[in-house]
Amino acid sequence: MDRLVFTANATIKEHAISRQLLVNELANVSTVGFKSSYDVALQSVKVEGAGFDTRYQAQTVSRDLIRMDAGPVMATGRPLDIAMADAAVMTVQSPDGVLAFTRRGDLKVNIQGQLENGSGHLVLGDNGPITIPPGLMVNVNADGSVFARNPAQEGAAADVLIDRLRLRDASGVSLARRQDGLFKIAEKPDGTDIEVSGLELRVIPQALESSNVSAIGAMTRLMDQSRSFETQIKIMKETKSLDESGSSMMKPA
Template sequence: MDRLVFTSNATIKEQATARQVLVNDLANVSTVGFKSSYNVALQSVKVEGAGFDTRYQAQTNSPDRIRMDPGPVMATGRPMDVAMANSTVLTVQAPNGDLAFTRRGDMKVNIQGQLENGSGHLVLGEGGPITIPPGLVVSINPDGSIYARDPAQVGPAADVLIDRLRLRDVTGVSLGRRPDGLFKVSEKPDGTDIALTQQLPQVIPQALEGSNVSAIEAMTRLIDHSRSFETQIRIIKEMKGLDESGASMMKAA
């Protein structure tokens, strides 16, 4: 059996991973389209090295799986804002060029004339990055179709189809978080696309989805972690006092 001080120290170390995930969720409580992660799981791992073969220790397992619970939908009135409906995700281009997914739909046109979201990731259409011609008024339909019209044209102007957002439905698909914060298919290589299903992905035009992180729940869990940390520190201090008392009793008179 390990000394209690080592057990408490290992507990503090393993709980640090769970605190990191929790703090990340809490820091993004106001981020558009942010999705929280599932709680960190614990698994028993056999301790190798000197000692008995029955020595096992709890170890954290943090795959950073995404919770797709919907966040609050806020109407903005901006023609280029979209909120993802149900289990829809938007396909974007990651900074390294990989295909990735997000729920963030606050879009704008960058200086190159390409459509990007509020995080600066290029929004992908069916044929790649979407280019918006300058000077046109853009509107987005619930199915992701992007239409534009020339406001300077005299008389009734027909809307012209520019492209269609590459939307995917992730019902039954497990998503993980990439290091850049975007989503990917769990247990698959980065850049793996999601197959189309009979469930048609939809968006809510002129609206944005807020974070699904509950600030009250996250703060409560953070307080529990702080109390657990304080308890382990008290155990370590108590064991130090017991060791000192035992050592003093062993001294020769």
Template sequence: MDRLVFTSNATIKEQATARQVLVNDLANVSTVGFKSSYDVALKTVKVNGPGFDSRFQAQAMVRDQIRLTPGPIMATGRPMDIALAETAVMTVQAPNGDVAFTRRGDLRVNPQGQLENGSGHLVLGNGGPIAVPPGMNVSINPDGSIYAKDPAQPATAPSVLIDQLRLRDGSDTKLGRRQDGLFKVDGQPDGTDIALGNAQPRVIPQALEGSNVSAIEAMTKLIDHSRSFETQIRIIKETKALDESGASMMKNA
């Protein structure tokens, strides 16, 4: 009986890890540029204690690797909105100063005159955080070049190049999620940059990318986990009832 209860408890514990990933994905189904994580993986752990040395048990583990599947593109018409095309990521400055990456492209100019996204992370250019001259109209080209134009000038006046978005191609790089929600190179220290490749990352101007989380799929998986949890609890209750019946039979014998 004890072995059956132990097995049910272990199942509940392992499924709790997967539920955490699902709940986080579902909570960000409407977040701009959010990327879901790959499903929970299993690793083999040696069981310590009396018995044979060949006893091993599967244990769930979360590496939180980013799934760069594109989300739906929503045209906004706003000059400072961008959607990262294909597997491109944008380099930003994390709250602790590290170099990190994101797909969130709802850009704006903060009170300090620096370009940041909707999460408040400073967008990095060729020389660090991108500064925008006050009172200028900003536009972004598909190659990531940022132009500014004085609205007081004639319409025929050319725009001035002020910086270039530091874009990286994530197709050949495994990305993980940091504690602050930004992306990093998986398996490398925080702040590690992505090596430049042959592909030229591009953006889609005046558009935003929605979350790539499927709400229906996530809800279906959560329902399956809930049913499995109820099944394991029922097994534990039935095991307890059988154990009590056996104890009562032995007592009356």
């Protein structure tokens, strides 16, 4: 009976990992540029201890690999809003000072005059963090070029090229999620850059990409896990009842 209880308890423990991913995805349904993760996988682990040497147990493994399916694109009309097209990702500076990647394109100019996204991560260009001279109006072209013009200039103000967004093609690499929510190359040290491809990467100006999480799908999976949890608890209760019944039958009359 104790083996049955152990198996049911192990199932509850392993489901907790995938439940954390589901809860995180549901919490980010409305987050701009958020990407869901692939489902957790199972691997066989040899059970050490008393018993046969051939005993193995399934154990869940999660590396939080990013699912790069595109989310819905919504037009905003805001000059600093961009949505990454296809499998493009934008290079930003992470809080620990190394480069990382994101699909969040709600850009703004901070009080230091640097371009950052809605999460406060500095946007990197070809020459490092992009700095905007004070008092200029900024817009981003489809090829990632950042232009600015002086609204106080008389006549037709000419757009001046400030820098170009450092875009990377993520179609040929596996991306994993960092602790701060940014992306990195899976199984590579933090700060590893994606090799430059020959593809012409594009962005969609004055638009934002919504999260690619399906709220209905995530809720359905969460309910399935809740039913599985209830089933495992029921098995443990029934096991206790059978154990008590067996013990009572062994008592002398």
